[in-house]
Amino acid sequence: MSLFVLVMQFFWLYMDEMLGKGVGVWPLFQLLLFMSTILVPLALPLGILLSSIMTFGNMGENFELVAIKSSGISLLRFMQPLAIFITFISFLAFLFANYVIPVANLKALSLLYDVRNSKPTLTIRPNQFNSEIPGYSIRIGSKDEDGRTIRDIVIYDHSDMVGNNKLVMAREGEMIPTADKRALIFRLKDGWQYNEGFEHGVHNYTQIRMHFDQWDKVFDMSGFKFTRTNEDMFKSANQMMDVAQLNESIDSLKRQQKRSLGMVTSNLAPYISLETAGRQKDAVVKALAQKYAPARVTYDSTFLEYVPDSMRQMVMQAVVNNVTFQKTQMDGVSLDNSLQTENYLKYEIELHRKFSLSFACLLLFLIGAPLGAIIRKGGLGMPMVVAVVFFVIFHILNITGEKLAKAGSVAPWLGMWLSSIALMPLAILLINAARNDSKIFTKEWYFRLWRAITFAGPAVPTDTVAKEK
Template sequence: MKKIHLLILKSFIRPFIVTFFIVMFVLLMLFLFKYIDDLIGKGFQWYIILELMMYASMTNVAMALPLSVLLSSIMTYGSLGENYELVAIKSAGISLGRAMYPMMIVVTMLSIGAFLFSDYMLPIANFKYYSLLYDVRQQKTAFLISEGIFNNSIPGYSIRVQKKDADGQTLHGVMIYQKEEKTNNLSVLFAKEGIMYRTPDDMYLVLKLKDGIQYSEAPDKRNINARQQFNRRRFASTERKFDLSDFKMKRTDASEWRSTIQMMNLKQLTLSQDSIIKTVRQSTNSNAAMMSPYIKYFVMPHKAIKGSTTRALPAVALKGKVLHNALPGAQSSAQTIRDMLKPVSERYQEESKTIRKYSIEYNKKFTLSAACLALFLIGAPLGAIIRKGGLGLPVVVSVIFFLLYYIIATIGEKSAKEGSITPAMGMWAAIFILTPIGLFLSYKAANDSVLFDTEAYKRFFNKIFKRKAATA
């Protein structure tokens, strides 16, 4: 029995590790394709991009882990079925449920690890990832001089280069426009060639220009005419230095991201949600007390008082001037209540939306673990039924079921955010739908079902067509 368990575990661990890293690699490539424009051409050090990729990979675990469990379980039991090893196991008197026993333990341990990761590690990874991604996207484009176009990266300057040599530093046909906003002065510089390099501290860009001329306009000494003086200066060589401090990446304060929902664990989510609920209740009570003077009504006893005589209230009909004077007052009170309720209602809707977000994130901590178990219940019996290993049919089947899970989970989360359904129902909808499917497949696999046997379907339809031909 222990040898069989060891065989199944060895058959599962290898494809699980391979598929997990393959899925992580694919998701990382999608991340790079999405943010490639924000990373290229900004002068980042290699370790900044590597750090961002590492945090992005950690945030993708919530999607990669369930898919890897599903795909590896289909591959494991499909390969066992294809090599008739499941037949040998069943012939030895071991049922499929007992053969799945060690795998259930391993997947349960993975689910517990996924829960601990989503509660402790994922908030930190989200915090590092989103804060670094925000700083990267806010970073200005690194100053790169391209041929034949005006480069306006440096404020106050517009630089055009006719040609660049292969070394990337030697320039030909340099043109520099400079405008000073305070004095409204204009300066134009032309140079036949130049050399471009950065200072060792990477704070300045230096252009050493040769054989050129500079034209500038300046106001007169009395500042009456802004363009009265015109200067022209020829030079054999000159040097221009441009400040690159604006192109250095600046990190935002970490405290600005601590209150974000994705950066909280279960304890923080519970405390934040309780505080908002308490604030909503206090606001509701204060609003009711504030609006009560504008609401006029008669208080009637719920039951008749013993020993008292009751009689019907006379109907009061307002006519003439009395009605004419009462309507504006009633309209004014109704308008006042309406104006008071409008901001209260908007604030209540926003706070209710925030409470739903906290509840969604709270349930999301558990759905990752539950998704691993639910998809394993689908993958293991499905592999035993289709009896195909490798990366062919198992990949297709696993992608179909994972897309079903992902689509249902996405629709449920969106509906929960909009308030159409409760957050618990929206986040657990995919688990509640897929778990019965997994139990059904487990039942079929335990009874040697021909659910995916194409030969059985061919024989079934051939019998039907033969009966129709015989009756005709």
């Protein structure tokens, strides 16, 4: 059920970009199938949370948990076999995210790219100009019920990029698509062609008018046909990699960043002597000290005062050129380093996502099981509400951590594990509350808490106390 809700959310989000393009049922079915596979790691924690709340809530409502506790079996001991089973489910979820999700991402995202970039089907409506065919503007006066016969046709041809210098008008005609759907034939009858031309010379224009009884105008429709892009173009994206490939890419980016830092020194070395490394740097420093230390040469204002007037302009121009060249080099290195850092963060985030969402299955079970024991309500009423609330909190924390990690505000591991770190204390608190038969979800508990705070009034209404007695 949770997977169905998430798939429908995706469908409603991209419905306007998928429908009306003549894609066909099979590609759309494939897209929904692949997207449902991608959403499994997100739907599985929600399903485990809801099922654990419903199961333990139903057992609490039927006093089965009371019978288990009265027989000397604690809640933790009763949860232990289920926790082991959920741990196994979490391990399977990791394997699924590591080996199946990259393939599904490759299939789904490449197919979604093709669907979103495909042109809509050609729709020619009466008394409206249609410019969907590149280079042409078409208007028809009316269309018969058969969908083929058209009347009062006007076609402006501006395919040669010099304006509307070609015009075709016909009294009636037919729209005939070819068998392979790659062309559309307008079989026009009883019409005129107007063609304005320009010859070499001043104000030397020509106009040609030609009448025809029947003429076939062929439009190329290959651009409207749904085509698939080569999937190899998408394989380098972080969503299409498993753990081994992500680690390899991360190591490659680290080595590339070190090479970029080395390029900074190598670019500056020919122009700034003190940036040279090793013995050459020491030799330069020693030579400068021996030459200028005894005299202690100081400049009143600028070094250019000691440059001859005949060379001053050349020196200044050389300095400006060197500084401009170095700025260009540094800007390129800085941009390359920014792109590498962005890719590094994406790979790190995707790597931790595979582990954090798998661990979320166990975490939400540790939250859902004690919640069900405390609520003591089965079915789809109260458990559904509580499960949605806790999952929304988990999802918001997960998205917030991911955005902070992408922005570089926090480390990638901290951003992707933020939801688990924040909800783990809550899981421990709920387990302790369920072990002690907490009444935090009953109204009597809140009446007693209010009495303890205000020291006035009865803990619960009088009729409630009488019923309890």
